Amino acid sequence: MLDLTEKLLQSHPIYNGRIIRVRRDEVLLPDGGHGLREVVDHPGGVGILALDDKGQVALVRQYRYAVGEHLWEIPAGKREKGEEPRITARRELHEEVGADAERWTDLGTLIASPGCYAERLYLYKAEGLTFTRQHLDEDEFLEVRFFPFEEVVEKCLNGQLQDAKTVAVVLKAKVLREKSGL
Incomplete structure (x- = not known):
């Protein structure tokens, strides 16, 4: 099975709210390139x-x-x-x-x-x-x-x-x- 995992390089907080937190992450892509991911963290x-x-x-x-x-x-x-x-x-x-x-x-x-x-x-x-x-x-x-x-x-x-x-x-x-x- 292919390893499609993206690895975190840097994380930049954008917003910290009462319920959610928003961050922009720079990731290492499976092919060695770099990508940006915007993530909304939530406690579930x-x-x-x-x-x-x-x-x-x-x-x-x-x-x-x-x-x-x-x-x-x-x-x-x-x-x-x-x-x-x-x-x-x-x-x-x-x-x-x-x-x-x-x-x-x-x-x-x-x-x-x-x-x-x-x-x-x-x-x-x-x-x-x-x-x-x-x-x-x-x-x-x-x-x-x-x-x-x-x-x-x-x-x-x-x-x-x-x-x-x-x-x-x-x-x-x-x-x-x-x-x-x-």
Whole structure:
């Protein structure tokens, strides 16, 4: 197999924000040439496919400023420094949906845009939900609704749901469900 690894020569910080850090790296290319790479560092996050006792999926609707749209998405959030992804998932489900889950299934990881964005998302399925109340961050405003699983699958397929982590985890769960015969 070819070694296509690019090796870091120099890194130049461009921006250090509250959540992200942007840098421009000079790299040594596999053919010996030099290249520039712009990278957005992010602490990573989680996405949760939360299913209630009727098999309905919790989706949250919120305004996403970067794209200027209201989007329906699975509950999700940013990892705190050093926080284990499963702990983040439990925290985010509690904060956004006001729920705790009895059963957690690891559904793998997702790298949404590896060309420049260094964020890894850890995906989980949460079942056996019990409800309390939401604990939203002070700058977080969202609506929670439960939708039948097959309706959510259809929304992914017809483009009504466009959030990458939501589409990926829903379609992955659909395939896994079909493989297991459930």
